[in-house]
Amino acid sequence: MAEPMRIRATMAGDVADVKVLMNHPMETGLRKDAKTGQLVPAHYITDVTATVNGAKVLDAGLSGGISKNPYLGFRVKGPKKGDKVVVSWADNKGDKNSAEAIIG
Amino acid sequence: MNALRRNVLKGAAGAGTVAVAVAAGLLKPTQALADVPRSAFEAKNVGDALKNMGANAPVDSKDITIKAPDIAENGAVVPVEVTSGIAGTSAIAILAEKNATPLVADFSLMGGAEGYISTRIKMGQTSLVRAVVTAGGKSYTAAKEVKVTIGGCGG
Numbered sequence: 001m002a003e004p005m006r007i008r009a010t011m012a013g014d015v016a017d018v019k020v021l022m023n024h025p026m027e028t029g030l031r032k033d034a035k036t037g038q039l040v041p042a043h044y045i046t047d048v049t050a051t052v053n054g055a056k057v058l059d060a061g062l063s064g065g066i067s068k069n070p071y072l073g074f075r076v077k078g079p080k081k082g083d084k085v086v087v088s089w090a091d092n093k094g095d096k097n098s099a100e101a102i103i104g
Numbered sequence: 105m106n107a108l109r110r111n112v113l114k115g116a117a118g119a120g121t122v123a124v125a126v127a128a129g130l131l132k133p134t135q136a137l138a139d140v141p142r143s144a145f146e147a148k149n150v151g152d153a154l155k156n157m158g159a160n161a162p163v164d165s166k167d168i169t170i171k172a173p174d175i176a177e178n179g180a181v182v183p184v185e186v187t188s189g190i191a192g193t194s195a196i197a198i199l200a201e202k203n204a205t206p207l208v209a210d211f212s213l214m215g216g217a218e219g220y221i222s223t224r225i226k227m228g229q230t231s232l233v234r235a236v237v238t239a240g241g242k243s244y245t246a247a248k249e250v251k252v253t254i255g256g257c258g259g
Contacts, residue, residue, distance in 0.1 A: 030204060052215065056214060057214060057215040057217040058212070059212040061142070061209065063207060064205075065206075065209070066224070066226070067224040071224050072222070073223070074220060075218040076215070076218065077218055078216040
């Protein structure tokens with residue numbers, strides 16, 4: 001289940017622009033399977049955290065209302081080129097994933 | 105003597121009300137960099153979602169900008185960008201008012217993170233997309249209508 005996650009982080013002035021693309025089905029639990037007519041069980045990311053050089057910058061709570069393969073963009077003031085960004089998520093079934101990128 | 109008895113009862117009732125309010129999430133014991141309780145995500149309407157988030161009666165603000173399409177052809181993927189110009193923004197929440205569970209996501213910002221979040225949400229039908237910003241312990245809000253031609257929640 002742990003498919004790769006993509007992060008791109010670039011400096012724009014003194015602000016780091018971070019873009020994250022996660023791989024996840026984000027099932028709400030309300031959708032019906034077209035063939036069987038059964039409800040597809042809920043399976044979505046509930047928590048996302050991001051750190052820059054080990055210091056937490058973002059702590060997010062998500063619901064099934066976020067689109068499939070979630071995209072997330074945020075900006076952090078202060079870091080420098082070469083600093084490390086780490087983004088991790090956890091879903092409602094206990095799956096976890098984490099990825100890192102160097103700010104360029 | 106009777107009066108004293110009345111007062112004691114009143115006092116007890118008062119304390120009870122506070123405890124109930126705390127339990128219901130109306131009053132938060134600590135207004136820390138609020139990690140939103142999961143109950144807020146399960147709320148079926150905007151009022152309850154805001155209540156469970158601890159954001160009572162947010163004030164309308166022109167300093168919040170919501171960038172989203174006027175018309176979304178596909179409700180399964182609606183790009184939403186929220187920018188808060190309010191100093192000390194510590195959290196941004198995004199709600200799609202007519203979704204089965206309106207609260208879509210809540211982002212706590214710290215350590216230099218700016219008042220900016222960009223993501224993609226699902227919308228079941230045409231409704232207001234609302235942003236709720238927390239700054240300095242207060243809540244602010246803004247909304248923008250997005251028309252949805254094909255809903256993205258039922259599949």
